[in-house]
Amino acid sequence: MTEIFKEYTERCIFFVFKEKISKKRCNDVLIAIVIITIAVLFALCFIKVNLAFEYKRRDVNDYFAVSIFIFNGLIKYKIEIPKVDTKKKGLFFRKVKRKKKAKSEKKEKLSYGYILESIRQYRDFMDKYRVFFSRIFNYLRCKVNIKKLDFDITIGTDNAHHTAILTGLCWSAAGIIISFIHNNLNLSKKNISIKPDYMGKKLKVDLFCILNLRIGHIIIVGLIYLMHVKPFRKLACFINMAQNQTNHIL
Numbered sequence: 001m002t003e004i005f006k007e008y009t010e011r012c013i014f015f016v017f018k019e020k021i022s023k024k025r026c027n028d029v030l031i032a033i034v035i036i037t038i039a040v041l042f043a044l045c046f047i048k049v050n051l052a053f054e055y056k057r058r059d060v061n062d063y064f065a066v067s068i069f070i071f072n073g074l075i076k077y078k079i080e081i082p083k084v085d086t087k088k089k090g091l092f093f094r095k096v097k098r099k100k101k102a103k104s105e106k107k108e109k110l111s112y113g114y115i116l117e118s119i120r121q122y123r124d125f126m127d128k129y130r131v132f133f134s135r136i137f138n139y140l141r142c143k144v145n146i147k148k149l150d151f152d153i154t155i156g157t158d159n160a161h162h163t164a165i166l167t168g169l170c171w172s173a174a175g176i177i178i179s180f181i182h183n184n185l186n187l188s189k190k191n192i193s194i195k196p197d198y199m200g201k202k203l204k205v206d207l208f209c210i211l212n213l214r215i216g217h218i219i220i221v222g223l224i225y226l227m228h229v230k231p232f233r234k235l236a237c238f239i240n241m242a243q244n245q246t247n248h249i250l
Helices: 002-044 112-128 130-140 160-184 215-228 230-249
Strands: 048-058 061-070 075-081 145-156 190-196 202-214
Touching: 112 130, 130 215, 145 160, 160 190, 202 215
Parallel strands: 145 190
Antiparallel strands: 048 061, 048 202, 061 075, 145 202
């Protein structure tokens, strides 16, 4: 009877010891997984990415595309955005697949008033999202390298006088923007061309820009965008209020 009890006790001790070892191994594995995950995410934040923005406008037809290049083009991804909806709250884009043949669309008449209306809509859009863009710019300031900036625009109206005025305004705006970029960002290469067309109504815009930045910067910009969206904006306000109350108590 004593031997049976002794053997039973030894088995119990063995199983308890084995269970402790298995729990310890599980904890070690979980800690290793967490450390590896954090290390991978930390390494990803330092990977450099090239973002290529392409915008084309032919009279009243728009085309906008964003391309992402990682590891010198080893990984590529492209998003085509045919239209930006500026009337809704927030930034809304629609992703489309590339088609072999584009359907013909009805073109509106291009006039001096239409161009001024487009400028007014752009100004209203920038005023509406000024806070959002200013936050992004303040964060990306001196962190982004503009490797290439090509801007080519051709303007034409029925009136030669109006065409000359619009061309001069475009050159003035381009000079202000380029000076602002030089003072706040790193611009490596640029090519600006603004040409008038006195033969008829015409609006041709070609914009191509390549930005070089890190994935960590993109993640931070994404968080800034989420804080700009209404549901997340309430959460951000709640966090700021909690921080202010904590600072006031301390």
